[in-house]
Amino acid sequence: MIKKKICMLGVFAVGKTSLVQRFVKSIFSDKYLTTVGVKIDKKTLDLDGTTVDVMLWDLQGEDEFQELQVSYLRGTSGYFLVADGTRAFSFDRALLLKEKVDKVVGDVPFVMLINKADLTDQWELDEAKVEEVLAKNWSVMKTSAKTGENVEKAFHTLTMMTLEQ
Amino acid sequence: MALNFEKRSVAFCFLDQDYQINRFGGSLETYGLRDLQKGQHAENVFPFLEGIFIGSRQSGLMRHVALESSVFADVHYIFDENGLWIVFLDATQEVERLTLMQQRGNEANLLKEKINQLNLQLEAANSRIENLQAELDSREKVDCEHTCEGK
Numbered sequence: 526m527i528k529k530k531i532c533m534l535g536v537f538a539v540g541k542t543s544l545v546q547r548f549v550k551s552i553f554s555d556k557y558l559t560t561v562g563v564k565i566d567k568k569t570l571d572l573d574g575t576t577v578d579v580m581l582w583d584l585q586g587e588d589e590f591q592e593l594q595v596s597y598l599r600g601t602s603g604y605f606l607v608a609d610g611t612r613a614f615s616f617d618r619a620l621l622l623k624e625k626v627d628k629v630v631g632d633v634p635f636v637m638l639i640n641k642a643d644l645t646d647q648w649e650l651d652e653a654k655v656e657e658v659l660a661k662n663w664s665v666m667k668t669s670a671k672t673g674e675n676v677e678k679a680f681h682t683l684t685m686m687t688l689e690q
Numbered sequence: 691m692a693l694n695f696e697k698r699s700v701a702f703c704f705l706d707q708d709y710q711i712n713r714f715g716g717s718l719e720t721y722g723l724r725d726l727q728k729g730q731h732a733e734n735v736f737p738f739l740e741g742i743f744i745g746s747r748q749s750g751l752m753r754h755v756a757l758e759s760s761v762f763a764d765v766h767y768i769f770d771e772n773g774l775w776i777v778f779l780d781a782t783q784e785v786e787r788l789t790l791m792q793q794r795g796n797e798a799n800l801l802k803e804k805i806n807q808l809n810l811q812l813e814a815a816n817s818r819i820e821n822l823q824a825e826l827d828s829r830e831k832v833d834c835e836h837t838c839e840g841k
């Protein structure tokens with residue numbers, strides 16, 4: 526059985542927990558419940574005939590209480606860098622976080638998710654910064670944990686990337 | 691508090707070089723770890739150790755790992771020449787305390803962010819109004835210059 530560990534990274538309240546819950550349990554709640562520490566969920570995927578057990582590590586977001594604990598990242602096969610489209614600050618912080626994570630895990634696949642796509646009328650991202658990121662050839666997707674938009678696709682894409690590594 | 695082992699339900703498990711369970715003890719059931727058996731491969735029992743088995747044999751600590759429903763553990767992993775010790779300490783109370791504090795703090799910070807955003811929008815609206823006003827003023831002046839000329 527192939528196993529892949531995938532970590533959810535990003536500042537607090539961008540939707541890391543919601544994305545995992547949507548993907549694993551097909552549920553969504555508007556109520557914000559902060560995550561402390563780490564919760565690990567598992568989902569078995571069938572990707573073009575290959576069965577993969579994906580272990581999703583839903584980490585506590587960086588906030589004023591805690592910086593990212595790097596011990597959680599050990600042996601990760603890939604990660605999501607999650608930002609909240611309605612909070613420009615979460616996008617900037619995601620970029621900083623990426624630099625930090627790279628130093629720990631090295632060159633592993635990642636996908637950047639700009640979440641809360643159902644609220645695009647409230648998005649406030651700096652177009653220039655987004656363009657800059659797109660120019661890096663990163664894999665970037667707009668998702669909504671609320672509607673489910675692109676959620677399945679995002680997890681499949683990243684898992685495929687980890688298989689190709 | 692960290693030294694108050696009794697209250698923190700210590701449990702341990704020793705894995706051999708192949709990461710098979712070799713020895714275990716303590717209050718494992720606190721952590722939902724029942725029916726452990728010698729020779730079992732740890733990977734199938736401890737999903738949260740995924741990643742520890744790969745790469746360097748460096749010891750460490752993973753704090754606040756959610757295990758059995760609503761139980762959290764600090765998981766120490768200590769490599770020695772014969773294998774790997776996994777030591778569990780209950781962190782549920784600490785996590786509950788942190789959750790309360792963090793929930794309030796993060797909610798307050800989200801509000802602060804929202805207020806900042808609204809302020810920026812207000813400022814932008816204000817400066818648009820000021821610009822419009824300035825434009826109107828200058829037009830009025832030009833208009834006046836035209837109409838006042840003949841008098």
Ligand SMILES: Nc1nc2c(ncn2[C@@H]2O[C@H](COP(=O)(O)OP(=O)(O)O)[C@@H](O)[C@H]2O)c(=O)[nH]1
Nearest residue numbers: 538539540541542543554555557641669670671
């Ligand atoms: N409208 C909308 N709200 C979302 C979405 N994803 C998460 N949220 C909300 O954002 C808040 C924070 O989500 P959560 O998953 O706890 O964020 P985390 O701290 O990154 O794990 C919660 O109130 C969620 O209901 C989304 O795609 N759309």
Ligand SMILES: [Mg+2]
Nearest residue numbers: 541542559560
């Ligand atoms: Mg969370």
